[in-house]
Amino acid sequence: MQGKKIIITGASGGIGKETAEVLxxxxxxxxxxxxxxxxxxxxKADILKRIPHAHLDVEHCDLASLTSVHAFAQTYREKHGHLYALINNAGVVTVKRESTEDSFEKMLGVNHIGHFYLTTKLLPxxxxxxxxxxxxxxSGAYKWGAIDFADPHLEAFGIWKGYARSKLANVLFTIELARRLKTSFVNAVSVHPGATSxxxxxxxDTGFGQTIHDVLRPFLKTAREGAQTxxxxxxxxxxxxxxxxxEGGKRQALKKKALDHALAKELWAWSEMEILRRGFTIEAV
Ligand SMILES: NC(=O)c1ccc[n+]([C@@H]2O[C@H](COP(=O)([O-])OP(=O)(O)OC[C@H]3O[C@@H](n4cnc5c(N)ncnc54)[C@H](OP(=O)(O)O)[C@@H]3O)[C@@H](O)[C@H]2O)c1
Structure with a gap:
């Protein structure tokens, strides 16, 4: 890995931070x-305590804002001529319906749209x-997800419904990206890290949800274990x-719904159109 340039979104905690430390x-x-x-x-400071030679930069990138994603990608492209790995790791679960700066339902907006836009910007x-x-x-939660273009902004909100659909979007995005990258030297893959503390x-801000995590902790992987894949x-x-x-690098067959290439193409076209409608440009992939 010596000198390889890697971006990890959401590496301020959880699985992303452990991934950053090991790499x-x-x-x-x-x-x-x-x-x-x-x-x-x-x-970064915490990782440096254990790995003093670690080469780490911290840059602002809010996936809930297309303006922020654009600025981050632009700066990175200006500073760095190449990139070895983009790890689209950040993720959110919201307990009530929230929106991103660009009026996407937040779980889809951060988990899928922000990463979709970031990826297209960094592909060169x-x-x-x-x-x-x-x-x-x-996440394995993709199995319970559905993409409903009749309610793309999830007016009929449900926590699990929103999270599962965003995780299905992550897999569909990956299979369509992989198809588009078939003749290139770039590979696209997706991950289920497993249930992780x-x-x-x-x-x-409020700490709401911490108690249930504390109760479940003994049954979950540690963040380091969750980062293995x-x-x-x-x-x-x-x-x-x-x-x-x-599970650390085993391949798992995807369920039929995630291998629906027509749906994957439709989601790609929808994501692209929604971003363009908001005045942002997308490079052809
Ligand atoms: N934990 C599990 O059991 C599990 C299971 C399956 C899949 N996953 C997936 O694994 C990934 C990592 O999750 P985790 O469990 O490590 O969660 P986590 O501890 O909550 O960490 C999530 C990271 O995402 C960042 N983030 C949230 N919203 C963001 C935004 N708008 N822009 C940029 N970064 C943002 C957070 O930043 P802040 O530090 O600012 O909050 C944090 O660094 C997620 O994609 C999740 O869906 C997790």
Missing amino acids: AARGAQVTIASRNVRRGEDA LLNGEDNARIITLS TEIGVNR SIYLASTRELVNGGYYY
Whole structure:
């Protein structure tokens, strides 16, 4: 991994931070793309205590804002000529219906749309690198997800409904991206990290949701264990383009709904159109 440039979204905590620590320990140059720079800097300082030689940068990137994603990608492209791995790791669960700055329902807006836009912006840098990869964190929850274009902004809100659909979107995005990258040297894969003790779903301001995490902790993987599949996929040369991985690097067959190529294309076209409608440009992939 020596000198490999890697971006990890949401590496200020949880699975992303553990992934950043291990990859930086192996010599990668890791950029922590964080919505909250203070939390990103705290994560960096904590990692440096154990890995003093770690090469870590913290940059602001709020996936709930297309303006912020655009600014982050632009700055990264200006500073760095190439990118080896983009790890689309950040994720949110909201307990009530919330919207992003650009009026997307928040779980779809952050987990899918923000990463969709970021990926298209950074692809030119990945295209220039041998064996580059885009690793997107999904979840086994995708199996319960549905994409309903009649209610794209989830007016009929449900927590599980919203989260599962965003995680199905992550897998559909990956299989359509993999198809588009078939003739390139870039691979796209998705991940189920397994049920892991992190801060997912915990309200950062009020702490709401922490108690249930504390109760469940003994039954869950540690964040380091949950990071193993991302770490493997960032490190191996044996990637299968479009593959869905779990348990530290095993491949799992996707359920039929996630292999619906017509739906994956439709979601891609919808995502692109919604971003363009908001005045942002998308590079052809
Ligand atoms: N934990 C599990 O059991 C589990 C299971 C299956 C899949 N996953 C997936 O694994 C990934 C990592 O989750 P985790 O469990 O590590 O959760 P976590 O501890 O809550 O960490 C999530 C990270 O995403 C960041 N984030 C949230 N909203 C963001 C935004 N608008 N822009 C940029 N970053 C944002 C958070 O930043 P702040 O530090 O600012 O809050 C944090 O760094 C997610 O995609 C999740 O869906 C987790």
